[in-house]
Amino acid sequence: MSDWVMVGAAADIPHGHAALVDVDGTPVAVFNVNGQFYAVDDTCSHAEASLSEGELDPEACSIECPMHGSCFDLRTGEPLSLPAYDPVRVHRVEVVDGTLRVAVDAGAMP
Ligand code: FES
Numbered sequence: 001m002s003d004w005v006m007v008g009a010a011a012d013i014p015h016g017h018a019a020l021v022d023v024d025g026t027p028v029a030v031f032n033v034n035g036q037f038y039a040v041d042d043t044c045s046h047a048e049a050s051l052s053e054g055e056l057d058p059e060a061c062s063i064e065c066p067m068h069g070s071c072f073d074l075r076t077g078e079p080l081s082l083p084a085y086d087p088v089r090v091h092r093v094e095v096v097d098g099t100l101r102v103a104v105d106a107g108a109m110p
Helices: none
Strands: 005-009 018-023 026-033 036-041 055-057 062-064 071-073 090-096 099-103
Touching (some): 005 018, 018 099
Antiparallel strands (some): 005 099, 026 036
16 A cells, blocks of 8 residues: 545535546546545546546446447445456545545456
């Protein structure tokens, strides 16, 4: 696990929205689902697409890749539909005094 990195104000990502942030050179997608924040690798595990630009489904707590349509569970990073079959990494995210901070999971890349 890496150290926490401040990535911006939590208020800048309203419910149902996402932001692409840089965490020590790693592109990370941060999502707000009903006030709960989730952070996963921004780059899809299938090809070079930005998950922060995908369609967020707050009910399913999932993100649909904008390129080929695979959905990923934001809690686990697991793909819920093809063509992606590898998960994306899930990162720790929390709010401290209104500021979002993320710690990248330095584990194996998907
Ligand atoms: S690039 Fe994401 S599903 Fe193909």
